[in-house]
Amino acid sequence: MKLDETTIEKKLLHLPDWDYYDNAIHAEFEFDNFKDCFSAMSRIAFECEAQNHHPNWSNTYNVLKITLSTHDEDGVTLKDFKLAEAIEAIVEVEE
Numbered sequence: 001m002k003l004d005e006t007t008i009e010k011k012l013l014h015l016p017d018w019d020y021y022d023n024a025i026h027a028e029f030e031f032d033n034f035k036d037c038f039s040a041m042s043r044i045a046f047e048c049e050a051q052n053h054h055p056n057w058s059n060t061y062n063v064l065k066i067t068l069s070t071h072d073e074d075g076v077t078l079k080d081f082k083l084a085e086a087i088e089a090i091v092e093v094e095e
Helices: 005-011 035-050 078-094
Strands: 018-021 024-030 056-060 063-068
Touching: 005 018, 005 056, 024 078, 035 056, 035 063, 063 078
Parallel strands: none
Antiparallel strands: 018 024, 024 063, 056 063
């Protein structure tokens, strides 16, 4: 179920790396080098498969940009927050 903006903003208080705009939640993570960034992306990819929920993302050298929304619901849902929390845990280990 698509979440309203108030609920999204409240949930984002627990995810300071993430912002809400353009009907999605977004984060950007910077790593020491490309290898560390790619390592995090690989670990995130396994989590995405496990949750059957996949981000729009891009990588330029040591920077990873991630956008999450639920296409079926045309907005942000609890699935997006569940994946964002998992991504946070993965990225914290990498840093």
